[in-house]
Each structure stands twice: as C-alpha cells, then as structure tokens.
Amino acid sequence: MRLDLTHIQRWIAPGSRVLDLGCADGEFLQTLRDQRQVRGTGIEIDQADINSAIGRGLNIIEQDMDKGLANFPDQSFDTVVLAHALQAVHYPDRVLEEMLRIGRQGIVTFPNFGHWRCRLFLGARGRMPVSSFMPHTWYNTPNIHFCTVHDFEALCSERGIRILARDVVGNTEREPMLANAWPNLFATTAIYHITR
Amino acid sequence: MSANFDSHSIGIVTPQVARFDDPLMLACGRELPNYELTYETYGELNHDNSNAVLICHALSGHHHAAGYHSEEDRKPGWWNECIGPGKPIDTNQFFVVSANNIGGCHGSTGPASINPATGKAWGPDFPSLRARDWVNSQARLADRLGIDCWAAVIGGSLGGMQAMRWSLEYPDRLKHCIVIAAAMKLSAQNLAFNELARQAIVSDPAFEDGNYIYKGAVPGQGLALARMVGHITYLSDEAMANKFGRELRSGSFEMGDEDNIEFQVQSYLRHQGSQFSGNFDANTYILMTRALDYFDLAREYQHDPVKAFSNANCSFFVASFSTDWRFAPARSREIVNALIAADRPVTYTEIEADEGHDAFLMPIPRYLEAFSAYMKRVGES
Numbered sequence: 015m016r017l018d019l020t021h022i023q024r025w026i027a028p029g030s031r032v033l034d035l036g037c038a039d040g041e042f043l044q045t046l047r048d049q050r051q052v053r054g055t056g057i058e059i060d061q062a063d064i065n066s067a068i069g070r071g072l073n074i075i076e077q078d079m080d081k082g083l084a085n086f087p088d089q090s091f092d093t094v095v096l097a098h099a100l101q102a103v104h105y106p107d108r109v110l111e112e113m114l115r116i117g118r119q120g121i122v123t124f125p126n127f128g129h130w131r132c133r134l135f136l137g138a139r140g141r142m143p144v145s146s147f148m149p150h151t152w153y154n155t156p157n158i159h160f161c162t163v164h165d166f167e168a169l170c171s172e173r174g175i176r177i178l179a180r181d182v183v184g185n186t187e188r189e190p191m192l193a194n195a196w197p198n199l200f201a202t203t204a205i206y207h208i209t210r
Numbered sequence: 211m212s213a214n215f216d217s218h219s220i221g222i223v224t225p226q227v228a229r230f231d232d233p234l235m236l237a238c239g240r241e242l243p244n245y246e247l248t249y250e251t252y253g254e255l256n257h258d259n260s261n262a263v264l265i266c267h268a269l270s271g272h273h274h275a276a277g278y279h280s281e282e283d284r285k286p287g288w289w290n291e292c293i294g295p296g297k298p299i300d301t302n303q304f305f306v307v308s309a310n311n312i313g314g315c316h317g318s319t320g321p322a323s324i325n326p327a328t329g330k331a332w333g334p335d336f337p338s339l340r341a342r343d344w345v346n347s348q349a350r351l352a353d354r355l356g357i358d359c360w361a362a363v364i365g366g367s368l369g370g371m372q373a374m375r376w377s378l379e380y381p382d383r384l385k386h387c388i389v390i391a392a393a394m395k396l397s398a399q400n401l402a403f404n405e406l407a408r409q410a411i412v413s414d415p416a417f418e419d420g421n422y423i424y425k426g427a428v429p430g431q432g433l434a435l436a437r438m439v440g441h442i443t444y445l446s447d448e449a450m451a452n453k454f455g456r457e458l459r460s461g462s463f464e465m466g467d468e469d470n471i472e473f474q475v476q477s478y479l480r481h482q483g484s485q486f487s488g489n490f491d492a493n494t495y496i497l498m499t500r501a502l503d504y505f506d507l508a509r510e511y512q513h514d515p516v517k518a519f520s521n522a523n524c525s526f527f528v529a530s531f532s533t534d535w536r537f538a539p540a541r542s543r544e545i546v547n548a549l550i551a552a553d554r555p556v557t558y559t560e561i562e563a564d565e566g567h568d569a570f571l572m573p574i575p576r577y578l579e580a581f582s583a584y585m586k587r588v589g590e591s
Contacts, residue, residue: 061559071586073556086550
C-alpha cells in the first residue's frame, strides 16, 4: 500500500465510518475493513477500479466529486478521506468544505509541489516537473491543482479549518527527518488530519 | 445437453407449477381465492437453503429467464446472458428461482385463467394488482421451497422495482437487493407512454372492454401497436441508429420507382408488434402497465424514500445505463441517494452503453463484470 495510506490508518478509529473520496480499487478501504472493522464507503469514477472494488466486497458509489457531494448527509461519517486526489479536483476548496460537512474529521494527502526537486526542475530548467513521482506532462495530467504545504495550510487558516496533525512522506529513507523539519522543502507527500 | 447449446448455457429447463389454495389478500382490497405460480429453477439448493436467489421479471417478462425449453428452441430465456454456469448469476453457485407474476399470461394465474366463482375466464374483471401482491405471492413460493431468506432478490426495470418492494415488505427475507435500470416511481413521461400503449389496445375494436376473451377474439392490432411504442422507449437513439440507421428493407429512392419503401426500423417494429400480439394477453398488458404506473416506493412512508429504505435490512446493488431514457441514470441515483441517507449499504455503477433501457438484457462486458463481482459478494455473505 502507498506510504501515505499506511500513515493515516492510525487516525481512523476501529469500527468507525469512513468515506473514501476517490477510493481507486478499494485496497485501502478493504484494509480498514479487515484490520479495523471499519464501515466504509468509497466513491470513484474509474470503471475498472469500480469493478475491482466491487470484487473486494466494498460499498462503492460511482460518482464524480466534481459534480458535488450534496447527496451525503451532514456528519454522516466519522472520517472522510481524500488521498492523492486534492490536486485532481476542479474546486479543491469546495471539496475540503464538503469533507468537513459530511465527516467529523478529514484526512487529506497530496503531493507537495514545494519539494526541492520540483523547485529545482522548474528553477533550473524552467519546465514543469516530470518525475517518477509526478509522471504526467503538463498538458496531459489529471493533476490540475498542484499546491505546496504552505499553500494548503494558508487555505485551511483562511477557511477556519483546524489542522489536528501533520505528517509527511520523504523522498528517501534519509529524508523523513528533513521532511519533518522543513516539510515545504522536503516532503514529497503531505498528510493532514483536519477538522472544524 | 444439445451440441447447439454453448457451455455457459444451463441447457433444457422445464417449468413447474405451484398451486396455492389459501386466498391471497390483495392491495386493492379484493382477494384472489387461489392462484398458481408457474416458475423455473436453475442450479441446486444447498444444504442450508442459503443460496437461493429470486429473479423478478419486467413488464412483459415471464418465468422463462434462462436455458431452452427444447432442443428445437431457437431462443433461450430472456436473461440468458446473465444466468447460467460462469455467468453473473452463476448456476454452479446459486439456486435460481424465476416465477411468472400473477396477473401474467405465461402460466401463472391471470386474466385468462378461470375465475372459480363464475367458471369463466376472469377477463377484465381480474383484480388490479400492485407490486406488493407479486411479492406476497412469491413469499409463499419461498415458503413452499423451504427458503427462509433469499441470498438476493434481483430484477431489472419493473423487476427492480419489485425487488425494492421485497426489501421493504420482507426485510428479513433477503440479504441483497439488486436493482437494475429501475426507478422509485414512474415519471410523467413514463406514465404518458404507458397510457399511449393502453389506448392503442382499448381503441382496437376487437378489445371490447376486455371481453374479447369470451369471443375467441384477439385485439392484435392494438397489442402490436402497444408493443411498438414500448420498443421505441426500450431503445436509445444511438441503438436505433446503430441497428437500423436509415437502411431500407425494401423499395428504393430511385427516380421513377414507385415501389413501396420500407425502412428496416419499420419492419423491425412491425415484426416485434406482430410477434407480441400473438403470444401476449391484452388484459394482462393493461394490468401490468397499471401496476407499473401505480408503483411508488415511498407512498406509504410519507413520500419519503429515506424513511422507506430505513425499513430495509439488506445490502443494495444499483446499476443504470447511460443511454437509458426510460429509467434514466438520474432515477437510479435517486434510489442510491435515498439509500445513502438511510445509511443502508449500497453499491452503484453507471454503465456506459448505447443500448438504452434494453442494455440490462445485453452482454455488455463492463456490466457483466460489475454484476459478477457483486454476485461473488452475495455468494460469500
């Protein structure tokens, strides 16, 4: 499982209700169900992923979150997860607001565009970064709203969203320490536990 | 099994009849003194009777959902694409029960059956029915077969509506409810098409207010027209374009040619109409379309579908098709949203398909894959 997903499990209480926005093939929800008896629901738009998630016995709703999440009642989940999808939605701020309307708490992970490699790539070459971690070219990418650790925290403060905890994933085994100290420069993936 | 049947066919199947002599109280307030259900079963019931699934048919459907009735049978049952060994409703795993609804005309008690009170066919006096009457009549069949709880109740279109009714009327008698290309109630447009179909039948002079049955007559013209209207609503614009386009069946547009021009789509509709009028009872068609019209899942729950579904205990699988305009994806999303709000487990998928409402009968790979994946879950629970 992707590292950010391993990291966030500890914030999810056993037996709680989880909504996973953009749940891909449902591996994470299945782990939560099997190891933490979580009652999960996923939403996804990729058809192959949906079929895989159904095959895992999960409750999956085919739904495009860019068209809204109004069908989920207020405070109907304990936790709403948005893992590696913030940068791919049309209105990240609205999705964040919706997450905290639907759930008591939210968990967000996203690739940090402030990472030194991105800066170096852009600064030195003057081109949008392409790497094994961000493999898409600028004109053909699902990622339309890249942001940095500082950008995200500024948005949270602007919208009155409380950050309960921050975690990071570094690039190499050496980097987590650096990433914890200077996340905007060294975190490849930023992880936030948020609430109202 | 004949060499003509593929390895994923269940081969030859034989209908059975279950007779019930206890009166059945109907939603309309009348009572059916006794009734028969014609049904088929596929696969084997397991030792603890936990692998039974019930198939609910659509408007003009019947019990013959899969397999063939004889070696010479040209066409298999109506849902043969989805029922059989290795298919979504896998007969190696499930015991499948498929019954003709009462009010039908394929063996179960209906307007063409004898009314014990008069010794004559019921005809137009057959009591009007609601989906819940079908559900109640089927619950007795389940009792008879020793099935306390269905692993799943499954239906497409009107069958999907009936499956939802099952989940509310007998919440502890099904574990999964599978609702394909359905709606919680008809739209005004749906009602309008049904009225058009009924008007086609009642305005056929041979119909005689439904009394044709006593005169050995058949309002064939009306039935055919009703079916043609129905067929147009089952197909999408895309499906019709792909299947027929503007191709001609006969004649040509050559200058100087006065031959009658017939488009392929005309010929198709006429063929469907005339076939249907030869083997469907007009009183049944009127009764079934009315039952469809009157269906409103949440009526007795203060018109609140969330309240309605709060009574269900099962998990739901809902599927719709992108070009279905009879029961559009938006209608299925209403079902899903009510289930979400009622905190019921639900899985929903919207299949890209050109085939319109009829897509639920078709072997569309992604549909069959999603359906199979869900049925695997049904088998495991």
